[in-house]
Amino acid sequence: MLSSLLSPMYATLPSPFLPKSIHAFSPNKTSSSLRTSAQAASFKSATATESNSAAVALAGSLYEILRVERTASLNEIKTAYRSLAKVYHPDANGSSSDGRDFIEIRNAYATLSDPTARAVYDMSLGVRARRVRTRAYPIRRWETDQRRKIRDYSPFFAIDVWTQMLCFIGGN
């Protein structure tokens, strides 16, 4: 158990996401900055252990974890998360999971259920698959998501996203 715990743990070093850079970008204060960095780290650790070379293979992996289409609506994502939780959560009836699967599902959900994080992630997929789009990010996603969250959107977001992206790729 120890070794399985440790390998992903050290695979994340050095983490490209440091609290400071995230903080500048994150629309939410304090605790979310740490959480975001940790999520990014665990996302990376999950992917890094699966495949170190083929970036393309990573494309859609969070969607694959949740078993939804890339075009899935927020509601579909929530429903998928719940039904997977009922199977993979250690408390779920008949589950023999130790919780690691659920943590991965949870991390995928945390990214995909947050419109901002999802947009960043979607772009990272585009970049990784060498399908860099010149036209910023898929705006359509935002409209399908909760309207309230759009208020958090800052006009500087697009710039920050790219800084963030470069940091993300550079660290890989």
Add this chain to the structure above:
Amino acid sequence: MELLDFGLFFFLFSLNVEEFEEMAEPAYTVASDSETTGEEKSSSAFPEIAIGIDIGTSQCSVAVWNGSQVELLKNTRNQKLMRSYVTFKDDIPSGGVSYQLSHEHEMLSGAVIFNMKRLIGRVDTDPVVHSSKSLPFLVQTLDIGVRPFIAALVNNVWRSTTPEEVLAIFLVELRVMAESQLKRPIRNVVLSIPVSFSRFQLTRIERACAMAGLHVLRLMPEPTAVALLYAQQQQQMIHDNMGSGSEKIALIFNMGAGYCDAAVTATAGGVSQIKALAGIATGGEDFLQNMMRHLLPNFDNLFSSRGINEIKSMGLLRVATQDAIHKLSFEESVQIDVDLGNGLRICKQVSREEFEEVNQKIFEKCESLIIQCLHDAKVEADDLTDVIVVGGCSHIPKIKNLVKSVCKRELYKGMNPLEAAVCGTALEGAVASGISDPFGNLDLLTIQATPLGIGIRANGNSFVPIIPRNTTMPARKELVFTTVNDNQTEVLIIVHEGETEKADENHLLGYFKISGIPPAPKGVPEINVCMDINASNVLRVLAGVIMPGSQQPVVPVMEVRMPTVDDGHGWCAEALHRAYGSTLDLMTVQKK
């Protein structure tokens, strides 16, 4: 279809069986399921259904899944809610489950210990312990961070005891009661606990359970137990074609005699995802103490000597005040007339307004707790589907009004405020025991969140959370730290739990040292601290050292199960600081 006879229980509705054929389990799943369950679940052919216990500061109750619904167990006096106290009058102590006080005033003889939930796992510098000094038994403090001395007066002798012992005596009575009714041995339990309990306090609850021969399957923050009951009710509504399957966001506010908790839950399909938790050690007891001091302003001076007469007077005042507070929930004003002995008599008319004024600060605290919880959950009052208020204080008009005004909603009516928490623990008990219900009534899941942040001391006396508050469990997170001195070969990892920025103001969970770091300039070695909480809420802290250019740890990684501290943890952090100063400090890694 006898199972459909739900009569007594308001929270169970009749079922439409055809509705959910897909979910229905084959008829004989109970035995086969047990073979594939995890370590937590029963390994016998017939899984034992864990019972749910709500140990309240003033009252407690037991419930169990009886195969088709949750049932509250009654004691021999036909009570579902039993007073939480233990009397040391005779050689064998007895508790409120079996023992009937001859009179309310017997509670105040000095021989009866109660409010143990306020005292358990606290050190004598804790303000909650200090406020317990007005209880009619002995609570002695030395104010240095050790456990308080607690004693009952038996035949004019102060007989020492501990909150764990008192709780264990009480739990044994509850166990015996449940065993005689269910006609089977009881071992596994799910207990509800206040949100603000530290992990050290949880170990004390587990200790008390172990003393009573009980194994804790889960410790559930009280509002999350209520959330599970709510999730089940919503499922029932869907089955009855009365509700929609969409996600429902509920705020749960729970205020009992000792604690006040809030939670936001997002529920759909029987899954209750806890989005945020918040809690404080404030409850009905604080209303009572404020009122006692209001009625008798020189209360503390009068009763400082704590002789038999003082204890008696204090007790008389307590009963009269308690009674008045109860009445003020239904009446605009109440007459208090009580003779405290020694020529001391209180004769006063008290209005509800006066009560609300005296306790203004408590109401404000409750309000900010709800606001904080909504904020942490990133939920606006308008997003809420339901607002649930439970607990002994839920009948206080001002409490209801303030929750209504913050949440801009009428209150949910589908729950008995005094039984909701115990029903939720019984549901969790059945689910965690691996029981399934052919009608899908146990097709439930609670996804818990951490009520307090967990982190380490770094950057001087700063608390750096690694698993922040309200992180979904199970959880695993890590952060990288480094050394503060050149050629620093050792670091001290001090693990705290709490919310304040200064590490030493948070609860200490434990500490350990990493040795053998190769000499290097400060800031070079990378110390990776990883925290892991499993679904049973067991916390493990792992720490390893990586030198630049290497991917392998240079010394064996430390893995420590927390909390490791025992009694005296109040002064432990201070002693560590005195002994080591900043020689073994850490700091967070800055961006390069």
